[in-house]
Amino acid sequence: MQTIDERASVPEARIKNMEEFSAISGISRPTVSKYFHDPESVRQSTRKRIEKALERYDYRPNIFAMNQNRKLTKNVGIVVPLLADPYFAEIARNLEQRCIDAGYRPTLFSAHGDPDLEVEVLENLRSLKPAGVLLAPLGRASHRDALAKFCDDVPTLIFDSSVDEMGIAFVGSDNFQFTSHITDYLCRTGEPPCFFEMKTPANPNAHRRRQAYLKAMEAFGHAPQVISVDGEGWAFEEIGRLGGHEALTNKQFSTNTILCSNDRLAIGLLTACYEQGVKVGRAPDCAIRVAGQDGHPNSRYTCPPLTTISHDYDAVSKHAAETLLEAIEGHVSPWKSTRLEGKLILRDSA
């Protein structure tokens, strides 16, 4: 490499591609390519030369061209059902960080609550040639066959909500434990709870929670009561609020304690209670107790702050990311489901 590009004397000259950069740095393109793949893989002296050039010209390889012809990419896709829900935003961010720390390039997608968009996202994801993907399916509404076909083609770890035995593994929370645990707490500290849920929940975890509630109540020798409210879609708070109004008006709650299927529903219910002047909490002057499930980011700021059982965000995302990355790196193992326990968060609502 003898020729030094004349433009090297003009600091502002923008480097368009690796070819140009290799010219001004005086290092051959394949070596430069190697450097960007792993800076440690080239000799110390050439690394210095490259980095010196890098200081003067802020060239960066085109990430999409990079992946075009690579055997194994470092891309991982993260797909959640609905980014507008802070719960998913939170866990997605957590997963992103773990991927970055492990040297991977995460890209985040949301299905925006729409099953068609979910498969659309997955189809587009193929173009990224991802080494793997972390997928939280929409749930009930997901197009099973499309997801399954995707999982056949690219290493996919399912998290949050499981759909059949898809992908390389499932990591999520132990919904039975969630509901049993908080039901137990509620029974020990006051009247046994009734269960407040959506009639047609978007996601299979809700079914598990109802089952766990019924079983727990039976075990404790109490009569269960399930209130299933109408409502489709992902506007859980509004569904909870409207359903709450109806249930309160018709005096459908058989006890003074209400366990909600999830925190967002509980938030809506709390609003309904407020609007009807029903005081919520565990103080003597309160009419009812309300508890949620999920440990939603907003649950701390309701009035009263919501007693709930929280996902172990860190543990779930850690286990999910590690399992996927191990699989990517060749660690083969049979399909496995891991469900982590939740932690009870005691606040003023119950």
Next chain:
Amino acid sequence: MQTIDERASVPEARIKNMEEFSAISGISRPTVSKYFHDPESVRQSTRKRIEKALERYDYRPNIFAMNQNRKLTKNVGIVVPLLADPYFAEIARNLEQRCIDAGYRPTLFSAHGDPDLEVEVLENLRSLKPAGVLLAPLGRASHRDALAKFCDDVPTLIFDSSVDEMGIAFVGSDNFQFTSHITDYLCRTGEPPCFFEMKTPANPNAHRRRQAYLKAMEAFGHAPQVISVDGEGWAFEEIGRLGGHEALTNKQFSTNTILCSNDRLAIGLLTACYEQGVKVGRAPDCAIRVAGQDGHPNSRYTCPPLTTISHDYDAVSKHAAETLLEAIEGHVSPWKSTRLEGKLILRDSA
């Protein structure tokens, strides 16, 4: 094109690229390429033949390879400061939809509240060769020069929070009008408000709102009072809660009405009020009134529901998307700032 690929008889044969697809469809690759660029651009009969093949083999072009050598792509990047904030999630989704409807391919990114990540995201965005980008900067913490350089290279519309006179235009809300309007409302319906804000707000809109508050109070002939609470970062609710506790304990509020700089701060303040047993609302038995600003998705579900002045989400995102897409399509015009008025949303908190 005489040779029909033998694999055509095996329906399951996966098509790897456009070459293979053109073979089994019997149409030349350039024509197939043209079809995918715009199905209307090929003759009706060939379009049918392609679509018939498409039914048997679900081939889709690689979107990243597509953009590799295109003069003008249909990509648009959408960058928000923090996806975990439902406000941004909401507006981002709105923008995405508008881009899709206009025939563009939006991709969503979040800076996750980190200025370094913000420039990182923009650098990576370059690889996408976007036709344009919709950028809501972090604000105060943003690396101005990096953003400016990016705006020089790719058509960028700034929204939500303006940073200098960057990009092709700014579209956001009229923060002066916001605060003037709601201050006016509060003054007319009770005691004039004091102003509750963060000492070092993340985003320049906060300054405008404080100024507007001061000016409005002066205009109405009332003495203003600004309570600035400590706190860094994006955990506004917690900052509002802690600051609220301190202000309540020290009796810093000079009137019974508190206008918060934004809804998330207000949500935290409401929690502090609850925790101190201070009743909020406009009913006779309430101690204070609290109002927010933004029309945050959660504001409907606080207890009491939060009176606020809401962004016109639809109008902002519509104007932002249209302005960018017009610019992309050749419509040149000088830099311009558009600030849309907000709508007062009366609820129970004030």
Next chain:
DNA sequence: ACATTTTTTTTACGCGCGTAAAGATTTACT
């Protein structure tokens, strides 16, 4: 100083698709 090992350079092709140009084919139209 020599041979050996490690690293770099050259050369060349591939990824999946855009795109331009010239020729062949098909359509539309008088």
Next chain:
DNA sequence: AGTAAATCTTTACGCGCGTAAAAAAAATGT
């Protein structure tokens, strides 16, 4: 039927980079 216009096929190159193989150069060891 004949001509012009529209569309398609062929051929060829480009985008920005990965990667393999052979040759050249540099570092290492004795």
